[in-house]
Amino acid sequence: MTEVHVLGIRHHGPGSAHSVAEALAALRPDLVLVEGPPELDQVIPLLSDPEMVPPVAGLIYVPDEPRLASFYPMASFSPEWVAIRWALSTGAQVRAIDLPAAHTFALREGGDVPPSDEAPSEELPAEEAPAEEEPLVADDGGSSSVGSRPYRPDAIGILARAAGYSDAERWWEDAVEHRHSDPVERFEALTEAIAEIRAADDRPAHHPDVLENNRREASMRRLLRAALREGHVRIAVVCGAYHAPALVPAHFPPAAADNKVLAGLPKTKIAVTWVPWTSGRLSLASGYGAGVTAPGWYQHLFTHWMGNDPGTDVSTTWLVRVARALRGENLDASTASVVEATRMADALAAVRGRPSPGLTELDDAAQAVLCDGSPLPLALVHRELTVGLELGSVPDSAPTVPLAADLAATQRRLRWKPSAMEEVLALDLRKPAQLARSVLLHRLALLGVDWGIPAETGRTLGTFKEAWTLQWRPELAIAVVEAGRYGTTVAAAASAYVAERAREDANLASLSGLLANCLLADLPEGIGAVVSVLAERTALQQDVAPLLETVAPLARTCRYGNVRGVDVTGVRKILDTTVVRACVGLPTACAGLDDEAADVMRRAIDFAQHGLSLVPDLPLDDWHRALSAVAGSDLIHGAVAGRATRLLLDAGLVEADQVAARLSRRLSVATPAREAAAWLDGVVSGDATLLIYDPRLLQLVDRWVAGADDEAFDDVLPLLRRTFSAFSEPERREIGEQVTRIGGNVPAGKDNLPDLAAAGPAVRTMARYLGWDVVA
Incomplete structure (x- = not known):
C-alpha cells in the first residue's frame, strides 16, 4: 500500500524549507507532489540547471493576452524549491498539483462556473483578473487577503493568537521553525491543528473563496488519486498548510464529488516559462499576498541552517553584516560593538522567552548598541540586508518569446x-x-x-x-x-508599435512627440511611418494652435536628427509647410478669444517660438509678419498681443519706444483693468529685464497701478501677483527698489550713492582674492 505524507508548509518559510528537507531525507519518497499548476511540469526540470539562480518565478500567461498572467515565485528558502531540487537531485519523480492554470485564466475571463453540490453557478469576482493586483501564488492560509483577493481565514494567525502571540510570523518561528523534534511529526501536528480551524469555518458554501478553494483542492485530490493508481511506494505532498487536511487520503470525499466540482470548467490556451525574480518582490510590503516581511533575513537564516557549517552563530554573522553595511554608509560600527550587540540580542531573547534571537531582537540590539539608539542608521541598511537586493537568473534554455x-x-x-x-x-x-x-x-x-x-x-x-x-x-x-x-526583435517591435500608434492617433502634438521619440530610439522605419501620417494630418488640420504646438517637436527632430545621422528630409518638408500654414492663419485665429482660449494660444505661440529658434536656417519673415499683425491689433486679447509684442522686441524688430507707446495705450483709463493686466502679463512674464532696465516701462506700470480705483485694483491684483511671482527673488527685490526711487522719492536714511562702509568687508575680501595689498 502506498504511503502518503502531507507536508503542510508556509510559503517562503526557511524553517518550513529546513523541515521539508529533513522530512524528505527521512522518508525518501519516490514521488514528490508540489503545490502549483500542473502546467509547471514542463519547465520543472530546468530547476536543476546550474544557471538557474533563485529567486525565480514560474510565469504562466495567456499567449493571446499576456497581461492575463500569474507568477509563482521561489527563493532558495522556499519549501517548494527545496522539495523540487531534492527530487531532481535524487532521481525521484516530481510534479505540480493544483487547479490547472488553463481553467483559472478562463474563469477569470468570465466563464460560467458549473453547478455543484456545494454551490450554485456563479462567476469569480471580476477584480481578480489583473495579475499585478493579486497575490502571485496561492496563499497557505497563513496570510489574509491582500489587494483585491477574496478573504480567507488567517489560520496561522488563529493558531498564533491561541498561543498568546500577537505576531503570527513570530509564533511560526518559535513553534515550528525553531523546534528540533522529528520533522514528520511536526507536519502531522500542524495538519491536525489546521483541520480544527477549518472545521470551525462557518462561511457559506457559495462564498467566492470557498468555491475557489473547493475547485483547487478537488483538482489536487484528483491528481493525487492518479498518482496512487500508479503504484508508487511512498508519496510526499508539499502544499500550503491550509490545504494539508484536505489532502490526507483517509479524509478524501468520494471521487465523484470532486469530479462534479471540476466538470465543465472552461479552458484557455496558456504558455509557461521561468523569469528572474527579486528579493524585494518577495516582501509582503510589495503587495505580494504570500510574501514575507524580511526576505533578506530569511535567506541568511536558511543559509546557516542548511549550510555546511550548521554550528555557525546566526546572530553574530547577521550583526557582522549589519556592521559592514553601516560602515559602508560611513557610520561607526566597531568589532567590540558587534560582540556587545550579540550579547544583548541573546539576553533579549531569554527575557522574551524565545528559543533564540529573531530579527526583532537583533534589530533592537543593533539599534541600541551599533546605532546609539537611533532608528535612522538601521533604516539605511534595511533595504540592503533585511529585504535584500538579489535578482535571480534563468538559463537560456528556458522557454521565451x-x-x-x-x-x-x-x-x-x-x-x-x-x-x-x-x-x-x-x-x-x-x-x-x-x-x-x-x-x-x-x-x-x-x-x-x-x-x-x-x-x-x-x-x-x-x-x-x-x-x-x-x-x-x-x-x-x-x-x-x-x-x-x-515583432521578434526590439527594433522591429518598436517600429511596428510606432506605426500602429501613428495610424490611431489624431493629435498633431502627440504625433510630433512620437516622431521625436523615434529619433531618440533610432527607428528610421518608425520615422517614415509617422512622417507619412503627420503629413496627411497637418494638411487637413485647420486649427492654428495644434499646428503651432507641432512646430517644436518637428524642429527638434530636424536639428538633432542631423546630429544622430538620421535623414530628416521628409520631416523638414512638413515643418516648412506647417510654419507657413500657421503663419497665414495666426492673425485670424487670435481674434475673438476668451481668457481660456487666449491662454492656449499664448502657450502655443511660445512653443512655436522655441521650436523655430532650434533651426537656424529656417526663414522667419512670415512668422515675424504674423506676430506683427497680432501685436498691432487692439482687437486681439491682451495676453496674446502682449506676448507677440515681447517676442518681436526680443528679435530686435520693435524698438523699446514702440513698446512703451503700446504699453501706455494699453494701460490707459479707457482700457478695462483686466485687459490691461493681461497685456502686461504677456509682455513681461518669464523675464523681468524689461522692467528692470527700462525705467519708462516701470514708471508706466507704477502709474497705472497707483491710479486704479479700488474695484479695478481688486480685479487686477491676482493677475499682477501671478505675473510677478514668476520672477526670481533678486528680480523682485530690484524692481521694488526701483519703484521706491521713481519720481525722485528716496526712503529716509538712504541715498542713491553706494554705502562704502557697508561694502568694506566685501571689497577687502575681493582684494585679498586678487592678491592686492589691503589697507585697513
Whole structure:
C-alpha cells in the first residue's frame, strides 16, 4: 500500500524549507507532489540547471493576452524549491498539483462556473483578473487577503493568537521553525491543528473563496488519486498548510464529488516559462499576498541552517553584516560593538522567552548598541540586508518569446546586466557603446517596458548627455511578452508599435512627440511611418494652435536628427509647410478669444517660438509678419498681443519706444483693468529685464497701478501677483527698489550713492582674492 505524507508548509518559510528537507531525507519518497499548476511540469526540470539562480518565478500567461498572467515565485528558502531540487537531485519523480492554470485564466475571463453540490453557478469576482493586483501564488492560509483577493481565514494567525502571540510570523518561528523534534511529526501536528480551524469555518458554501478553494483542492485530490493508481511506494505532498487536511487520503470525499466540482470548467490556451525574480518582490510590503516581511533575513537564516557549517552563530554573522553595511554608509560600527550587540540580542531573547534571537531582537540590539539608539542608521541598511537586493537568473534554455531572447542578447552584447537595485545612470552619447544603451532604453520605453525612467541631467545644457533611473522589476517580463506581438526583435517591435500608434492617433502634438521619440530610439522605419501620417494630418488640420504646438517637436527632430545621422528630409518638408500654414492663419485665429482660449494660444505661440529658434536656417519673415499683425491689433486679447509684442522686441524688430507707446495705450483709463493686466502679463512674464532696465516701462506700470480705483485694483491684483511671482527673488527685490526711487522719492536714511562702509568687508575680501595689498 502506498504511503502518503502531507507536508503542510508556509510559503517562503526557511524553517518550513529546513523541515521539508529533513522530512524528505527521512522518508525518501519516490514521488514528490508540489503545490502549483500542473502546467509547471514542463519547465520543472530546468530547476536543476546550474544557471538557474533563485529567486525565480514560474510565469504562466495567456499567449493571446499576456497581461492575463500569474507568477509563482521561489527563493532558495522556499519549501517548494527545496522539495523540487531534492527530487531532481535524487532521481525521484516530481510534479505540480493544483487547479490547472488553463481553467483559472478562463474563469477569470468570465466563464460560467458549473453547478455543484456545494454551490450554485456563479462567476469569480471580476477584480481578480489583473495579475499585478493579486497575490502571485496561492496563499497557505497563513496570510489574509491582500489587494483585491477574496478573504480567507488567517489560520496561522488563529493558531498564533491561541498561543498568546500577537505576531503570527513570530509564533511560526518559535513553534515550528525553531523546534528540533522529528520533522514528520511536526507536519502531522500542524495538519491536525489546521483541520480544527477549518472545521470551525462557518462561511457559506457559495462564498467566492470557498468555491475557489473547493475547485483547487478537488483538482489536487484528483491528481493525487492518479498518482496512487500508479503504484508508487511512498508519496510526499508539499502544499500550503491550509490545504494539508484536505489532502490526507483517509479524509478524501468520494471521487465523484470532486469530479462534479471540476466538470465543465472552461479552458484557455496558456504558455509557461521561468523569469528572474527579486528579493524585494518577495516582501509582503510589495503587495505580494504570500510574501514575507524580511526576505533578506530569511535567506541568511536558511543559509546557516542548511549550510555546511550548521554550528555557525546566526546572530553574530547577521550583526557582522549589519556592521559592514553601516560602515559602508560611513557610520561607526566597531568589532567590540558587534560582540556587545550579540550579547544583548541573546539576553533579549531569554527575557522574551524565545528559543533564540529573531530579527526583532537583533534589530533592537543593533539599534541600541551599533546605532546609539537611533532608528535612522538601521533604516539605511534595511533595504540592503533585511529585504535584500538579489535578482535571480534563468538559463537560456528556458522557454521565451523571441522578443525576450533578442532583449537578452542585446543586454549581453552591451555588457549590461539588469539589477533589482535602483541606480541612476549617466550616458555620454558621444561614446558609441553608451549611445547604444540610450537607443535600447528609448526603444523599450516606446514598447512600455520601463526598465529605465528619464532623469534630470543637472545643469548640463548640451544634447550629448542623458540620465536614467534604472531598476528591473519582475513584472517587466509580462510587458516584454505583451510587446512580443509587435515583432521578434526590439527594433522591429518598436517600429511596428510606432506605426500602429501613428495610424490611431489624431493629435498633431502627440504625433510630433512620437516622431521625436523615434529619433531618440533610432527607428528610421518608425520615422517614415509617422512622417507619412503627420503629413496627411497637418494638411487637413485647420486649427492654428495644434499646428503651432507641432512646430517644436518637428524642429527638434530636424536639428538633432542631423546630429544622430538620421535623414530628416521628409520631416523638414512638413515643418516648412506647417510654419507657413500657421503663419497665414495666426492673425485670424487670435481674434475673438476668451481668457481660456487666449491662454492656449499664448502657450502655443511660445512653443512655436522655441521650436523655430532650434533651426537656424529656417526663414522667419512670415512668422515675424504674423506676430506683427497680432501685436498691432487692439482687437486681439491682451495676453496674446502682449506676448507677440515681447517676442518681436526680443528679435530686435520693435524698438523699446514702440513698446512703451503700446504699453501706455494699453494701460490707459479707457482700457478695462483686466485687459490691461493681461497685456502686461504677456509682455513681461518669464523675464523681468524689461522692467528692470527700462525705467519708462516701470514708471508706466507704477502709474497705472497707483491710479486704479479700488474695484479695478481688486480685479487686477491676482493677475499682477501671478505675473510677478514668476520672477526670481533678486528680480523682485530690484524692481521694488526701483519703484521706491521713481519720481525722485528716496526712503529716509538712504541715498542713491553706494554705502562704502557697508561694502568694506566685501571689497577687502575681493582684494585679498586678487592678491592686492589691503589697507585697513
